[in-house]
Amino acid sequence: MAGNSKRRGAIRKDGTKKGMVVGSGGQPRRALKGKGPTPPGEMRPGHPKARAAARRAAQDQQQRRRPVAGRRGDGETPETVLGRNPVVECLRAGVPATALQVATGMSADDRVTEAVALAAERGISILEVPRNDLDRISGGALHQGLALQVPPYAYAHPDEVLEAASHSGRPALAVALDGVTDPRNLGAVVRSVGAFGGHGVVVPQRRAAGMTAVAWRTSAGTAARVPVARATNLTRTLQEYASAGLMVAGLAADGDVSLDDFDLATGPLVIVTGSEGKGLSRLVRETCDVTVSIPLAGRVESLNASVATGVVLAEVARRRRVGR
Structure with missing residues (x-):
């Protein structure tokens, strides 16, 4: 009934009045929050620039995982040798391989035929x-x-x-390479060590050439018979060899003694060859018992690292034959 203030809901109970309700001004909890500046297209999902950036990132990741032919390897990752001549040369040299990949519909020549035949003969998968x-x-x-x-x-x-030397019954003969970075020099040294009765080659773990396919090919298969050891610390390894009774002889153009006067070549020996440009490092040179120079006739100031090593190995082998 109009004017009946007693009916239920007609009047507000005490203490229940909400008070004045105003806009968002003064009440931050109800205020709208801005989204800030518009992000660049590369950060906006679905934007053409974002899709292009995702494609580039995927391509970069795939490129990092892709093996590259001719890359100086570290011996811890597989390699891919590319090209008809390099592949045939590796197969001829006995380089260990897991698979030969041949392009579909490729015109075959003598090199392709030989590569397939060599791979089949060695039991290598042909794909x-x-x-x-x-x-x-x-x-x-x-x-x-x-x-x-x-x-x-x-x-x-x-x-x-050292174990290989002890089992051979001959005085130990090894070569250590100090910072030699060309894998062809490493392969040539391995081949010389095998030719002149050496027992192994030691290379540093860092800043040095590893046994890549190029080194295998240069060794002409000798790497299958001559162990190549990797030293975490070459100086410490040489010290351990010295403690085992080996003479540590470094090759240097300004050596203490000439190769002609090197009378200790018939005993247990490790020959240390320095890098192509800088030669022996300071710590390695201080570790050597003696430094040996190769007498040269002519205007040539120095020899290639692998050639110099081969010359000394040949002289050591000759003296050991004569001394028997």
């Missing part, structure tokens, strides 16, 4: 793959329709070189 796959693996490098997968090299421990 026929689309040419696009080889393009992706090579990263744009010339592959000529052939690719050879080479597994990581299994390095020996420096102590295994």
Whole structure:
């Protein structure tokens, strides 16, 4: 009934009045929060620039995982040898390989035929793959329709070189390379060590050439018979060899003694060869018992690292034959 203030809900109970309700001004909890400046297109999901950035990131990641032919390896990652001549040379040299990839529909010549025959003879898997796959693996490098997968090299421990010498019944003869970075020099040294009765080669773990496919090929298969050891610390390894009774002789143009007067060549010996440019490092040179120079006739100031090592190994082998 109009004017009846007693009916239920007609009047507000005491203490329940909400008070004045105003806009968001003065009540921050109800205020709208701004989204800030508009982010760049690369950070906005679905934006064309964001999709392009995602594609570039995926391509960069794939490129980092892709093996590159001719890269100086560290012996811990597989390699891919590309090209008809390099593949055939590796197979001829007995480089260990896991698979030979041949492009589909490729015109075969004598090199392709020989590569397939050598791989089949050695039990290497022969895979026929689309040419696009080889393009992706090579990263744009010339592959000529052939690719050879080479597994990581299994390095020996420096102590295994001493064990090989003790089992041979001959005085120990080893070569240590100090900072030699050219894998062809490493392969040539391995070949010389095998030719002149050496027991192994020691290389540093860092800043030095590893047993890549190039080194294997240069060694002409000798790397399968001569152990190549990797030393975490070359100076410490040489000190351990000295404690085991080996004479540590470093090669240097300004050596203490000439190779003609080197009378200790018939005993247990480790020859240390320095890098192509800087020679022996300071710590390694201080570790050597003696430094030996090669007498040269002519205007040539120095020899290539692998050539110098081969000359000394040949002289040591000659003196050991004469001294029998």
